[in-house]
Amino acid sequence: MISRRSFCKKSILILGGIAVPLAALELFDPKKLAADRSGPSTVRWVFLVDTHKCVGCGFCVKACKIENEIPYDANVSRTWVERYVVTRDGKVHIDSPKAARDGFTSTSIDQGALGMLKIENSDIDKAFFVPKLCNQCDNPPCVQVCPVGATYQTSDGVVLVDRSWCIGCGYCVMACPYGVRFFHPVYHAAEKCNFCYHRISKGMKPVCVEACPFGARRIGNIRDPNDPVTRIIMTERVNVLKEEYGTKPQVFYVGLTREVK
Numbered sequence: 001m002i003s004r005r006s007f008c009k010k011s012i013l014i015l016g017g018i019a020v021p022l023a024a025l026e027l028f029d030p031k032k033l034a035a036d037r038s039g040p041s042t043v044r045w046v047f048l049v050d051t052h053k054c055v056g057c058g059f060c061v062k063a064c065k066i067e068n069e070i071p072y073d074a075n076v077s078r079t080w081v082e083r084y085v086v087t088r089d090g091k092v093h094i095d096s097p098k099a100a101r102d103g104f105t106s107t108s109i110d111q112g113a114l115g116m117l118k119i120e121n122s123d124i125d126k127a128f129f130v131p132k133l134c135n136q137c138d139n140p141p142c143v144q145v146c147p148v149g150a151t152y153q154t155s156d157g158v159v160l161v162d163r164s165w166c167i168g169c170g171y172c173v174m175a176c177p178y179g180v181r182f183f184h185p186v187y188h189a190a191e192k193c194n195f196c197y198h199r200i201s202k203g204m205k206p207v208c209v210e211a212c213p214f215g216a217r218r219i220g221n222i223r224d225p226n227d228p229v230t231r232i233i234m235t236e237r238v239n240v241l242k243e244e245y246g247t248k249p250q251v252f253y254v255g256l257t258r259e260v261k
């Protein structure tokens with residue numbers, strides 16, 4: 001079965017005829033964030049992923065699919081977990097079978113059409129899991145390219161999609177450098193994570209945060225200096241993905257390494 005990663009890549013290639021460049025991981029500067037903290041709303045939702053705590057169980061992916069009506073067996077998901085295996089020869093192997101909905105049940109790497117790759121334990125330098133989701137970018141290219149305003153940003157920073165306005169042109173799918181967007185198999189509109197906006201706007205946590213048994217996923221309000229997530233972001237070493245694209249991602253990671261794309 002095709003992996004989430006290769007599905008996203010193929011979607012981009014089919015729709016755009018271009019390859020999205022692989023991104024580098026950049027160190028995040030909390031001082032820049034402090035400068036950006038002013039705004040009309042008292043709330044700016046951000047997300048914190050601690051890769052040290054993720055065990056790749058996939059409970060978050062399962063819970064998200066059920067909560068957000070993503071067909072359980074469809075090969076698309078609003079969030080997914082990637083496994084990184086770095087071997088002693090310096091090669092980086094990445095997979096995410098079924099978005100890791102069922103966790104990682106095989107010790108072999110799922111290479112999609114290329115089959116399974118067996119790696120001996122003695123050849124492994126390091127291995128870890130990285131949950132991915134929409135970064136709710138502060139400068140979201142997906143919003144800028146939508147010709148009908150069907151994707152937009154709320155005052156508390158979450159990027160939403162109005163299914164009834166989406167015309168299915170695919171521009172936002174091509175514009176997102178993180179490959180998080182896809183077309184909903186039933187509604188045929190652009191789809192992606194929205195931090196479970198229907199839950200957080202009622203004081204609840206996103207379902208993936210609730211489902212994670214190890215606290216690897218957390219949500220916070222960056223405009224509240226006493227929020228525990230804000231304190232971690234402002235005082236500890238955190239990273240964002242592909243900062244060089246200028247999208248100002250608002251999903252922060254603890255424990256990322258340079259291998260992560």
Ligand code: SF4
Pocket residue numbers: 133134135136137140141142143159175176177178179180181192247
């Ligand atoms: S991660 Fe992609 S879909 Fe999400 S806000 Fe950023 S550009 Fe848009």
Ligand code: SF4
Pocket residue numbers: 053054055056057058059060061081129131211212213214215216217
């Ligand atoms: S539920 Fe938590 S530990 Fe399990 S895969 Fe998701 S983020 Fe990782």
